[in-house]
Amino acid sequence: MKLIVAIIQPDKLEEVKEELYKEEVNLITVSEVLGHGRQKGVTEIYRGAKETGNLLRKMRLEIAVNENFVEPTIKAIVKGAKTGEIGDGKIFILDLPECIRIRTGERGGVAIG
Amino acid sequence: MVNTGDTAWVLISSALVLLMTPGLAFFYGGMVRKKNVLSVLMQCFIIMCVLSIQWVLFGYSLSFAPAKGFWGGFKWFGLNGVGLEPYADYAGTIPHQAFMIFQAMFAIITPALIIGAFAERMKFSAFLLFTLLWATFVYDPLCHWVWGIGGFLKNLGALDFAGGTVVHINAGIAALVTTLILGKRVNLDKNVPTPHNMPFVVLGTGLLWFGWFGFNAGSALAANGLAVNAFVVTNTSAAAAGLAWALIEWWRNGKPTIFGVCSGAVAGLVAITPAAGFVSVIPAIIIGLLVSVFSFIAVAVIKPKLGYDDSLDAFGVHCIGGIWGALATGLFASKAVNPSGADGLFFGNPKQLLIQLIAVLVTLAYTLVVTSIIYKLVNLFIGVRVSEKEEFMGLDLTQHHERAYTVLE
Numbered sequence: 001m002k003l004i005v006a007i008i009q010p011d012k013l014e015e016v017k018e019e020l021y022k023e024e025v026n027l028i029t030v031s032e033v034l035g036h037g038r039q040k041g042v043t044e045i046y047r048g049a050k051e052t053g054n055l056l057r058k059m060r061l062e063i064a065v066n067e068n069f070v071e072p073t074i075k076a077i078v079k080g081a082k083t084g085e086i087g088d089g090k091i092f093i094l095d096l097p098e099c100i101r102i103r104t105g106e107r108g109g110v111a112i113g
Numbered sequence: 114m115v116n117t118g119d120t121a122w123v124l125i126s127s128a129l130v131l132l133m134t135p136g137l138a139f140f141y142g143g144m145v146r147k148k149n150v151l152s153v154l155m156q157c158f159i160i161m162c163v164l165s166i167q168w169v170l171f172g173y174s175l176s177f178a179p180a181k182g183f184w185g186g187f188k189w190f191g192l193n194g195v196g197l198e199p200y201a202d203y204a205g206t207i208p209h210q211a212f213m214i215f216q217a218m219f220a221i222i223t224p225a226l227i228i229g230a231f232a233e234r235m236k237f238s239a240f241l242l243f244t245l246l247w248a249t250f251v252y253d254p255l256c257h258w259v260w261g262i263g264g265f266l267k268n269l270g271a272l273d274f275a276g277g278t279v280v281h282i283n284a285g286i287a288a289l290v291t292t293l294i295l296g297k298r299v300n301l302d303k304n305v306p307t308p309h310n311m312p313f314v315v316l317g318t319g320l321l322w323f324g325w326f327g328f329n330a331g332s333a334l335a336a337n338g339l340a341v342n343a344f345v346v347t348n349t350s351a352a353a354a355g356l357a358w359a360l361i362e363w364w365r366n367g368k369p370t371i372f373g374v375c376s377g378a379v380a381g382l383v384a385i386t387p388a389a390g391f392v393s394v395i396p397a398i399i400i401g402l403l404v405s406v407f408s409f410i411a412v413a414v415i416k417p418k419l420g421y422d423d424s425l426d427a428f429g430v431h432c433i434g435g436i437w438g439a440l441a442t443g444l445f446a447s448k449a450v451n452p453s454g455a456d457g458l459f460f461g462n463p464k465q466l467l468i469q470l471i472a473v474l475v476t477l478a479y480t481l482v483v484t485s486i487i488y489k490l491v492n493l494f495i496g497v498r499v500s501e502k503e504e505f506m507g508l509d510l511t512q513h514h515e516r517a518y519t520v521l522e
Contacts, residue, residue, distance in 0.1 A: 011505050014303040034520055054516075056506070057148070085502070 001096040001112060002070050006061040007035060008081040008089040013059050016080030020063070023072040027113065029062040039086055058089065064099055066109045115199060116206035118336040123204070123211045126331025130218035133324035134161055134225050140317025140379070141229055143310040144425050148507025149233045150309065150517045156240055160225050163241070164248055168217040175253035177203065177216065179262035184254045202262050204334040215331060220256070223280045224248050229427030230288035231295050231497075233306070234504050237512040239497040246487045247287065251480055255279055259472065271472035272446055272454055272465065274343065275332035277387025277439040278476045285432020286477050287484040288423060294488045295497060297422035299504050306424070311371060318375040322351055325382045329389035342450055343389035346397035347382065353401025354381025361409050376430060380408040383434035388442040391454045396445035403441075404434050436473055443469035 008016060013030065020028065034055035041054040065073050074091055082088050101111040138157035142150045164172065171190050178185030179202065189195050192213065200209040224244045231240070258264040259271060259279050266278075273279060298306070308314055329347040333340035358377025359369035384404035385397055392400070412429035423429060443466030446457035456462040491497055503511040510516060 009505065011300060011304055032520075056510075 001099055001109060002065055002067065003094040003096040004061075004063045004065060004070070004073055004077075005092040005094060006063075006077050006081070006089060007033070007058050007091075008061065008077070009083070009087060010057050010059045012081040012083075012089075013061075016061065016077055019076035019080035020073065023069075023076045025063060025065065025069060025073050025076065027063060031060045031062075033058050033060045037087065056087070064096055064112050066112050114206065115208060116335070119204075119206040119334065120208060120211055122336035122340065123207050123215050123331055123334060126327035127211070127215040127218050129324045129327025130215070130222065130331065131161070131324075133218075133321050133328065134158075134222045136317045136320025136324055137222060137225050137228075138317070139313045140321060140375075141232060141425050143313025143315075143317060144308045145232050146306050146507070147309040147517065148509055150313075150509065151515050152237070152508035152512055153228060153232055155237070155513060156228050157225050159241065160244060161221055163245060164221045164224065165217060167245065167248060168220050169213075172220055172248060172253055173213050173216065175249065176220070176256040177213075177261050180257075181263040181265075184257045185261055185263075206335055212334065215334075216256075219276055219280060219328075220248060220252060223252055223276075223284050226280070226284035226427055226431055227288050227291060229425030229431075230291040230423050232424040233508065234295060234298055234498055235508075236495070236497060236499050237508075239491050239495050242495065243487060243491045243497070246491070247484065250487065251287065251483050252279070252283065255283055255476060255479065258475070266472050266475060269471065270455060270465070270468050272391055272442050272469065273387045273439065273472065274390035274442075275329045275386045277383075277435045277442070278472050281383045281386060281431040281435030282439065282473060282476045283435075283480050285428050285430075285435055286480045288427035289421070289432060290481055290484045291488065292421045292423045292428070294485065294492075297420075298424065299501055301422060308372065314375055315371060318378055322378060322382060325351070325386075328382075329386060333390060339390055339451055342393070346389050346392055346394055347385050349394050349397040350385035350401035350404075351378045351381040353398045354378055354384065354405045357381075357402045357405035358409060361405060365413075376408070376412070376426070377405045380404045380430050380434045383431055384438035384441065386435070387438045388445065391442055391446035391451050391457075393445075393447065393450050396441070396459075400438065400441045400445070404437050407437050408433050439469050439473050440466065443467070 035058045036055055041056050063073055077091055099111045100107050134157050138154045142153045145153055169192055171187060174187050174189035175184045178189045180186050195209050195213055197208040197210055199205050199207060204212045224247055256279050258266040259273050325347055326344055330340045330344040333343055355374045355378035358373045362373040363369040381401040381404055384400050388400060408430050411433045412426050416429060444458045446454055446465060447460050448454060448456050455465050458466045
C-alpha cells in the first residue's frame with residue numbers, strides 16, 4: 001500500500017479530481033497549504049517593506065492506494081495538474097504499512113477499498 | 114438663506130453616501146475569491162481618492178454648471194464660483210458647496226458599482242484609466258442631462274429622485290458592456306467561484322442600507338417632509354425586496370439564503386432610488402416585491418442561459434433594478450407626495466411613463482456606446498485584462514503585491 005501526497009496548483013484541483021475519478025480512484029483528502037519551489041514565490045510589499053521568498057497557495061492531496069493503483073493515480077494527477085509552467089507541483093510516494101477502515105475495523109488492502 | 118437643519122441633514126447625508134462606497138467594497142469583496150479581495154477594496158478606495166479630486170476640479174462643473182447641450186462646461190473649474198451661499202436653482206437653503214459635496218459622493222459610488230462586472234480579472238492601471246474616462250465622459254454628461262440646469266431629460270420632465278438612471282441603470286449597463294468586452298473569468302465551469310467571506314457581504318449590505326438613507330432621503334436636499342417620505346419608502350422597499358428574494362429562493366431552491374436576502378435588499382434599494390421622492394409607501398412595497406422577481410430572473414435564469422460573466426451581478430441587480438425603478442416611478446408617482454414632481458400612470462397621467470421610458474432608453478444607449486468606446490481605447494493602449502497566470506495567482510498578489518489574510522504567521 002502507498003500513500004500518495006501531491007502538491008498542485010489550487011486551480012487544478014477540479015481537473016485532477018476528474019482524472020482520478022476516471023481511473024476509479026475515488027478516495028481523496030484535500031487541504032490548502034502554502035509553499036514554494038525554487039523560484040521562491042512572489043514579492044509582497046507591506047507598508048513599503050519588501051518581503052521576498054514568499055509562500056504561495058497550493059493544494060495538497062493525500063490518496064491512499066493499493067499497489068496496482070499507484071501508476072494510474074500518478075498518471076491521473078499529472079494529466080489533471082500539468083500546464084508545463086513553473087509551479088505545476090510535485091508528487092511524493094510514501095510507503096503505507098497499515099490502513100484501517102474506522103466503520104468496520106477492516107485492515108490492509110481491503111480497507112483502502 | 115441658509116437653513117441650519119437642511120444643511121446639517123445634507124452634510125450627514127453626504128457622509129452616509131460616502132460610507133456606501135466602503136460598504137460596497139465589502140459587499141463585493143466578500144463575494145470574490147480570497148485571492149482577489151484586496152483588489153476589490155483597492156478599486157473602491159482608489160475611486161474615493163481619484164474621483165473626489167476629479168469632482169472638485171472639473172467633474173462638478175461638467176455635471177451641474179448650467180448649460181444647454183452636452184454638459185456644463187468648465188465655468189466652475191476648481192469650484193470657481195461655487196461658494197458657501199446657496200445656489201437657488203439646485204438647493205435654496207443650503208450652501209452651494211454642500212450640494213456639491215453631496216453630489217460628489219454619488220459620482221464616487223457610481224463607477225464603483227461597475228467593479229462587480231470586471232472583478233477578478235481587470236488590470237489595475239487599466240481600471241484606473243477607464244474609471245477616470247468613464248466618470249468624465251459618461252457619468253458627468255448623463256448627470257447633466259437628468260439633473261443639471263439645461264439638461265434635456267430634466268427639461269423633458271423625467272423624474273429621477275436620487276439616481277435610478279444616472280447611477281444604477283448607467284453603471285448597470287456599463288457593467289454588461291464590460292463583461293461582454295472583457296470576457297469570462299478563466300476556467301469558470303471548472304472552478305465555480307464562491308463567495309469567500311459571506312459575513313463581509315452582509316456587513317457591506319448593512320452599510321449600504323444605512324447609507325442609502327442619505328442617498329435617497331438626502332436627495333430632498335432639505336430636512337423636511339419629502340426627506341421623510343424618501344426615508345420611509347426606502348426602508349420599505351428594501352425590506353419588501355429582501356423578503357421577496359428569500360421567499361423566491363425558498364420556493365425555488367428549497368432554502369432561503371443570507372446571500373439572497375442581501376441581494377434582494379440591495380435590489381430593493383436600487384429600485385426605490387428614482388422613486389423615493391415621488392411615491393408613497395404602498396407602491397414602495399410593490400416596487401420592492403417585484404424588483405426581486407425581476408432581478409432574480411435576470412441573475413438566476415437569464416445569466417446562466419446567456420452565459421455572460423457578470424461576476425457580482427452588477428447588471429442583474431443595478432441595471433434591471435434601476436430600469437424597473439425608473440418605470441415604476443412613471444407608474445406610481447403622485448403629486449400628493451411631491452407637488453413639484455408629477456403624477457404617474459396610476460394617478461391619471463400615462464405620459465409620465467413614456468417620459469421615463471425615454472430617459473431609460475437614452476441612458477442605455479448612450480452609456481452602452483460610450484463605455485464600449487472607452488474600453489476599446491483603454492484596451493488598445495494598455496490592455497484591460499490580466500494574463501491568465503495573473504488571474505490564477507490572484508489580483509492581490511499580482512496587481513498589489515499584497516496578501517489579505519495570513520495563513521501561517
